[in-house]
Amino acid sequence: NFFMDFSKKFSPCLLSRSILQTLYLPTHDMVFGTKKLTEVLKESAKSFIAPPVLLAENPLSSNPAACNCVDSFFAYNEHTFSVLFEICGYNRARQRDKLGIMLSNFANLQDEAERVDAYLHQLSMKNENPRQHLACFGTWVLYHCLRAMSFFLLSGLELELYSVHEYLYIFWYLYQFLFGWIVSALTRADTFLVEQDYVADPKAAKGSQKKPKVKKRKGKTDAKEIIFNQAMQNMCGGYYKALGGFIAEERIPEPLPTFDNEKVRFEHRFAPFAALSTPPPMAYSDFKMMKTYLLKSPAGELYASAAKHFHEARVLLESYPNPDEEWHEIVKVAKMNFVMMNLLASGLNWQSRTPPEFDFSCHRFFPIIKQRK
Secondary structure: OHHHHHHHHOOOOHHHHHHHHHHHOOEOOEEOOOEEHHHHHHHHHHHHHOOHHHOOOOHHHHOHHHHHHHHHHHHHHHHHHHHHHHHOOOOHHHHHHHHHHHHHHHHHHHHHHHHHHHHHHHHHHOOOOOOOOOOHHHHHHHHHHHHHHHHHHHHHHHOOOOOHHHHHHHHHHHHHHHHHHHHHHHHHHHHHHHHHHHHHOHHHHOOOOOOOHHHHHHHHHHHHHHHHHHHHHHHHHHHHHHHHHHHHOOOOOOOOHHHOOHHHHHHHHOHHHOOOOOOOOOOHHHHHHHHHHHOOOOHHHHHHHHHHHHHHHHHHHHOOOOOOHHHHHHHHHHHHHHHHHHHHHOOOOOOOOOOOEEEOOOOOOOOEEEOOO
């Protein structure tokens, strides 16, 4: 997270990116030159979902077969995550290119995580106090895969790679699919952590609501990330509905049919996702069906629905105390888009065919929608 935040917030030069990367990962398998990357990955998985095998009090942690299995799994993950750190050292365009290439690696990691979870679950069921181990490592790998996928699509907006007539399926994919999956993965991990705390804490088992302080802080971190991704989903939903309204009113210029094939464009944009089985890539036929359904609604209803999405995103972001700078930027965009959508829903320029403007000056992913008179 720090690497990506450093890259996007401060627009560092090549030298500063290289220094950061060299300091953190001087070799591909040693963090700060002193700690194995596999150990850092174990801590990451433990913090995210606390797989029973990584908990010292669980019998699995002292089972030689289980330990060997876990060590092999993280050694298998080491290369992919090492490359992810390496990618953070590139500029934004190169980051996107490299991510598109390496997404196929996550397909192999997910298969391996599923096998490891199934094997550890079998071992756990043989213990005196068995705990389920299904989807622990799988959820952790899936979460990182989904983040890479969402960044791949969003960075295309930042780099101005998409034409305006392509925005509809980009925001559709993010709204209907990726951010929903991210929230689901985070919620599953949070629920599993709560269950683990309940089992591990004797007082909780007797009905006490008191939890260890460390667990509370972790829960707050999860809550913040869940809220943020729910807000991102609503922002994308707002753009999806707004674009539907503009298309219904023929305000979005379309390419000449002779030189255009929407299916080819769609498959080209989402080609890097084709190798993944989880989440399964969405087909063009799915988008076409949803687009047809969307455009059955009057433009005014779509604008009103978009306004609700932007309002919900603002409420979510403002509900969390001490938000960071990016949250404030998105809130500003959401407020302005909420006002514009309500104006359009009320009939502003309803006969106009003037294309809307998408101003990315406030936020690199989410533009302010403007309507010229």
